[in-house]
Amino acid sequence: MNVPVSSDRRRTGLFAVLFFLGVSGLILGLADWDQRLSTDVLDLLPLDSESAEGRLMAGQLEDAQADQVVFAVREADRSQPDGLAAEFTADLQQTGLFTGPVNSHHDAVDRLTTLLFRNRLGIFFPTWLRTHRDNWRTQGSSESFPDWLSIAVVEALDAFLESPMGFAYADGLAADPLLLLPSLWQSLPEEQNALPEGWILLTAQLKGSAFDHDFQDLVLPVLENLRTTFMREHPGVIVRMTGPVFFARNSRVTIRSEVETLNLFSLLGVGLIVLLALRKPTGLLILLPVLLSGLAGGLIATILGFGTVHIIMLVMGALLTGITVDYGFHAFLHPKGHARATLWKPLGAAATSTAAGFLILMFGTLPVVRQLGLFVAAGAVSALFAAVCLRSAFPGDVLTPRKWLQGAPLRIRRHFMIWIPVSLLLAVAAYGITRITWHDDIREFDLPAPELLAEDRSIRELAGDTIDRSILLTTGSSYLEAIDSWRRLNRDWSASDRPELAGLGVALPSTADLEAAHAFLEEFGAEWPGLVRKQLMIHGYEADAFAVFFQDLARLSPADFTPGRTEARLVSLAQSLIGSTRLLLPQGNGVFAVASMTRDPLTDTDTPLALHPETVPASQLRHLNNVFSKVRRETWKLTLVGFAVVAIALLPLFGFRKTASILILPVSGILFAFGLLGWWHSQLNLFNLLAGLLGFCLALDHALFAVEAKVRGLPPPASIRISALTTVVAFGVLAFSEIPAVAALGLTVALIVASTALLIEGLGAGNPGESNGHRIPKNLT
Amino acid sequence: MSPWSGPTCFLLILASLSSWIPLRAEVLYPVRLPPEWSALLDNLRAQAPLRADFRETRVTKMRKKPVQVEGTLRLRSDGVVSLHYPDTNRTTTVLADPSGIRLRINQGRWRTIPDRAKTRALLQAMAALMTLDLHRLGQTHTIDGEQSDGEWRLILDPRPNQKPGVPGRLVLEGTPQQVSRIELNLEPGQSIEIEIAPVEPHITLTPDECSRFFR
Numbered sequence: 001m002n003v004p005v006s007s008d009r010r011r012t013g014l015f016a017v018l019f020f021l022g023v024s025g026l027i028l029g030l031a032d033w034d035q036r037l038s039t040d041v042l043d044l045l046p047l048d049s050e051s052a053e054g055r056l057m058a059g060q061l062e063d064a065q066a067d068q069v070v071f072a073v074r075e076a077d078r079s080q081p082d083g084l085a086a087e088f089t090a091d092l093q094q095t096g097l098f099t100g101p102v103n104s105h106h107d108a109v110d111r112l113t114t115l116l117f118r119n120r121l122g123i124f125f126p127t128w129l130r131t132h133r134d135n136w137r138t139q140g141s142s143e144s145f146p147d148w149l150s151i152a153v154v155e156a157l158d159a160f161l162e163s164p165m166g167f168a169y170a171d172g173l174a175a176d177p178l179l180l181l182p183s184l185w186q187s188l189p190e191e192q193n194a195l196p197e198g199w200i201l202l203t204a205q206l207k208g209s210a211f212d213h214d215f216q217d218l219v220l221p222v223l224e225n226l227r228t229t230f231m232r233e234h235p236g237v238i239v240r241m242t243g244p245v246f247f248a249r250n251s252r253v254t255i256r257s258e259v260e261t262l263n264l265f266s267l268l269g270v271g272l273i274v275l276l277a278l279r280k281p282t283g284l285l286i287l288l289p290v291l292l293s294g295l296a297g298g299l300i301a302t303i304l305g306f307g308t309v310h311i312i313m314l315v316m317g318a319l320l321t322g323i324t325v326d327y328g329f330h331a332f333l334h335p336k337g338h339a340r341a342t343l344w345k346p347l348g349a350a351a352t353s354t355a356a357g358f359l360i361l362m363f364g365t366l367p368v369v370r371q372l373g374l375f376v377a378a379g380a381v382s383a384l385f386a387a388v389c390l391r392s393a394f395p396g397d398v399l400t401p402r403k404w405l406q407g408a409p410l411r412i413r414r415h416f417m418i419w420i421p422v423s424l425l426l427a428v429a430a431y432g433i434t435r436i437t438w439h440d441d442i443r444e445f446d447l448p449a450p451e452l453l454a455e456d457r458s459i460r461e462l463a464g465d466t467i468d469r470s471i472l473l474t475t476g477s478s479y480l481e482a483i484d485s486w487r488r489l490n491r492d493w494s495a496s497d498r499p500e501l502a503g504l505g506v507a508l509p510s511t512a513d514l515e516a517a518h519a520f521l522e523e524f525g526a527e528w529p530g531l532v533r534k535q536l537m538i539h540g541y542e543a544d545a546f547a548v549f550f551q552d553l554a555r556l557s558p559a560d561f562t563p564g565r566t567e568a569r570l571v572s573l574a575q576s577l578i579g580s581t582r583l584l585l586p587q588g589n590g591v592f593a594v595a596s597m598t599r600d601p602l603t604d605t606d607t608p609l610a611l612h613p614e615t616v617p618a619s620q621l622r623h624l625n626n627v628f629s630k631v632r633r634e635t636w637k638l639t640l641v642g643f644a645v646v647a648i649a650l651l652p653l654f655g656f657r658k659t660a661s662i663l664i665l666p667v668s669g670i671l672f673a674f675g676l677l678g679w680w681h682s683q684l685n686l687f688n689l690l691a692g693l694l695g696f697c698l699a700l701d702h703a704l705f706a707v708e709a710k711v712r713g714l715p716p717p718a719s720i721r722i723s724a725l726t727t728v729v730a731f732g733v734l735a736f737s738e739i740p741a742v743a744a745l746g747l748t749v750a751l752i753v754a755s756t757a758l759l760i761e762g763l764g765a766g767n768p769g770e771s772n773g774h775r776i777p778k779n780l781t
Numbered sequence: 782m783s784p785w786s787g788p789t790c791f792l793l794i795l796a797s798l799s800s801w802i803p804l805r806a807e808v809l810y811p812v813r814l815p816p817e818w819s820a821l822l823d824n825l826r827a828q829a830p831l832r833a834d835f836r837e838t839r840v841t842k843m844r845k846k847p848v849q850v851e852g853t854l855r856l857r858s859d860g861v862v863s864l865h866y867p868d869t870n871r872t873t874t875v876l877a878d879p880s881g882i883r884l885r886i887n888q889g890r891w892r893t894i895p896d897r898a899k900t901r902a903l904l905q906a907m908a909a910l911m912t913l914d915l916h917r918l919g920q921t922h923t924i925d926g927e928q929s930d931g932e933w934r935l936i937l938d939p940r941p942n943q944k945p946g947v948p949g950r951l952v953l954e955g956t957p958q959q960v961s962r963i964e965l966n967l968e969p970g971q972s973i974e975i976e977i978a979p980v981e982p983h984i985t986l987t988p989d990e991c992s993r994f995f996r
Binding site: 167170542 | 900971
């Protein structure tokens with residue numbers, strides 16, 4: 001029975017929506033969107049992750065390294081790479097875009113050498129001492145350790161001078177007869193030393209942030225123009241460049257363009273359906289406040305909850321429009337009569353179950369997924385609020401469906417005629433699901449930028465970062481802790497058949513090394529230099545030639561080998577490094593790491609790393625893939641919890657049997673959809689999973705109304721038919737996105753909704769006036 | 782005594798001395814080598830592939846006596862030079878080619894010598910010397926050449942205002958068939974001299990030699 005709505009209620013309803021939209025508009029209009037809207041890749045990372053490597057990586061992205069640009073210059077005359085590189089360096093500095101000097105690879109290595117030389121005794125002496133003590137013990141010498149050591153020093157010096165390497169270090173041996181630096185160089189990766197002939201690498205620090213939009217728009221045209229001009233003026237010269245600023249701008253520009261294009265096609269598609277489906281399309285204007293309320297509510301909640309909104313979340317959040325439009329369709333296409341039972345009850349259940357299901361995502365790790373959860377939940381509730389208010393404000397026939405959307409186009413007498421093909425399809429789909437494998441990749445967020453990637457890869461390969469090698473980062477809360485961890489890793493690594501690990505870690509002191517050096521100097525610090533001097537003279541050396549060494553040794557004290565002083569020395573060393581050498585001792589967000597390299601591409605999973613969680617491959621790609629995989633496993637749990645929450649929420653409203661009838665439809669839709677994906681596109685990712693949750697909520701919405709109609713012997717209402725069509729179109733458009741994450745989301749949702757809609761049509765194709773096979777009195781239809 | 786003995790003695794002495802006086806001492810410009818020098822260098826390179834023993838003497842300020850080591854030199858047809866230093870404990874092989882110098886210890890991986898400012902220029906000069914790359918040497922050194930009775934000598938002195946690490950005087954000596962001596966003066970009190978025994982020219986490098994002594 002239709003209860004007339006009083007004019008007071010109508011005015012109140014309208015006022016409530018207008019007030020909400022007004023206040024929301026004011027808040028959103030006054031928001032500084034340059035600050036609130038983020039395209040920063042950092043916002044995609046779980047910064048509050050417990051993983052040290054995640055914090056380190058975030059720190060690396062936050063710090064000055066993110067504002068670096070790397071140039072590779074190759075001379076036409078490959079025998080003289082330094083000549084024109086100097087001119088190019090001067091041109092770069094003249095642009096005024098960079099702060100500090102433009103450093104070449106040679107500058108970086110020279111700086112590293114100087115710093116290591118300056119710190120040779122303070123940093124490398126403990127490990128050197130430990131190695132020699134081990135040898136002394138192995139040999140079982142009857143001499144005291146200091147005596148044995150002094151002889152070993154001179155014998156090693158003899159052997160070194162007789163080797164071809166001797167002349168390369170002749171200038172430094174007077175200050176380093178212990179051969180601390182020559183030993184170190186032999187343990188460093190070869191790639192620290194050499195570039196292919198003719199190439200020179202230059203690193204420059206931008207004055208502004210690589211993620212600042214205005215700065216990006218300033219920097220990139222200047223650099224491109226500089227390169228073009230330089231190469232034109234010097235035929236045969238090649239200049240390449242890369243850096244986060246290139247990728248950041250490309251992402252920003254491309255994502256914005258992508259969003260505009262997708263939205264346009266989505267609107268056109270939906271508009272077309274609306275024209276075909278509704279008698280008075282202008283009535284759709286009534287849905288605008290519902291849609292806007294949903295978006296406004298979602299945005300405001302996200303900003304209040306997170307401070308910023310990520311643009312990737314907005315792209316995925318376009319799915320909210322699918323939900324909010326649904327509520328409008330249901331509210332205004334619903335036939336008069338039994339509104340409470342057949343409209344508000346299922347609509348309320350749909351909105352609350354969607355909100356509950358998406359709120360569960362807020363317990364996840366990935367910030368963008370958490371944002372999505374809050375955005376959709378708040379948006380659904382806001383849209384429901386608007387739909388309720390506006391329906392009471394406009395109780396008449398605002399939207400009228402065309403005839404083809406009404407009634408039961410399929411007439412099937414017996415349900416088993418539906419269930420046989422459905423069961424067969426479900427079986428086929430189930431097999432498709434068994435073909436699914438899960439793989440996550442940071443490139444799911446990536447827009448194709450093949451030229452930038454190729455340029456970046458070519459420069460990385462010049463710097464030694466090739467696909468047949470892996471760089472590992474061993475982390476700790478201090479460098480000493482990282483070194484201790486590295487030693488344990490190296491011990492296990494050496495015991496395996498894998499290519500060796502090379503890096504500073506082999507020469508940096510462990511805590512035990514420091515204690516031993518401290519003890520040695522306390523006991524023998526006074527006498528040992530004299531023993532060394534004596535052996536030098538015996539072996540035919542001019543002891544006075546080593547004056548610098550003996551002066552440095554005299555200044556050394558046990559206090560130099562306390563953990564505090566050594567850690568300070570390591571931190572100072574790390575902060576003084578420039579260019580690519582900074583990767584030897586990275587640090588960020590309170591996490592410190594020691595880098596090492598192996599010629600093992602680590603393509604298999606059975607590596608010693610499994611026993612050393614504090615060591616991770618340095619490739620951000622690999623780490624973020626691991627993060628996404630972890631998030632996906634977490635999202636599985638959250639999704640299942642979400643389903644359970646939804647089921648529990650429906651039980652008190654609909655009872656067990658009806659709830660089961662309702663749930664079987666979206667669940668079947670999901671099975672069909674994932675079955676199809678398993679046949680077609682067997683490798684799925686986190687975003688297919690998220691889409692599963694979203695698709696479930698949308699399909700549940702349809703199922704609620706369909707079952708209510710079925711109980712009353714009515715065909716599926718026009719609202720769910722229009723909703724299904726517009727949803728499939730809107731999300732189908734997303735399936736064409738070049739962003740893999742968005743495409744996965746769109747395709748999955750479209751398939752779920754389409755599958756459920758077909759199932760609803762098929763199962764709802766009973767005779768009109770029949771409810772579950774029983775005739776319903778006409779006064780109830 | 783004959784009245785002609787004085788002038789005759791003088792002439793005899795002069796004649797004997799003349800065999801020691803270079804007939805042609807000249808400044809050489811690599812881009813425009815005189816034909817006899819071009820022919821000499823071409824002939825030297827044409828002896829490859831070749832093998833020869835050598836002795837290397839290293840003088841260093843910190844030792845009273847120089848270090849002496851011995852080894853075997855191999856020159857490939859493409860101009861790549863391999864110096865192998867056998868030792869009871871650790872064999873080292875040094876490879877010099879236009880791109881630089883690499884070394885290998887105990888048949889392990891080929892490694893570059895660390896790229897340090899002080900060694901960069903030195904290593905480039907060494908590689909150029911061993912591969913007779915006068916063009917590259919001429920960029921940092923002036924080149925004076927002498928030829929006398931089939932023996933030749935190139936003396937390379939550093940040009941003014943060179944980068945740190947550019948070696949001092951370099952000397953190459955030899956015969957039309959081979960380089961017999963190389964001298965590098967690094968800084969006062971530090972030098973390397975390589976004396977090369979008679980070469981075996983036009984050898985066939987066995988596969989084993991290629992894998993052991995070359996990349």
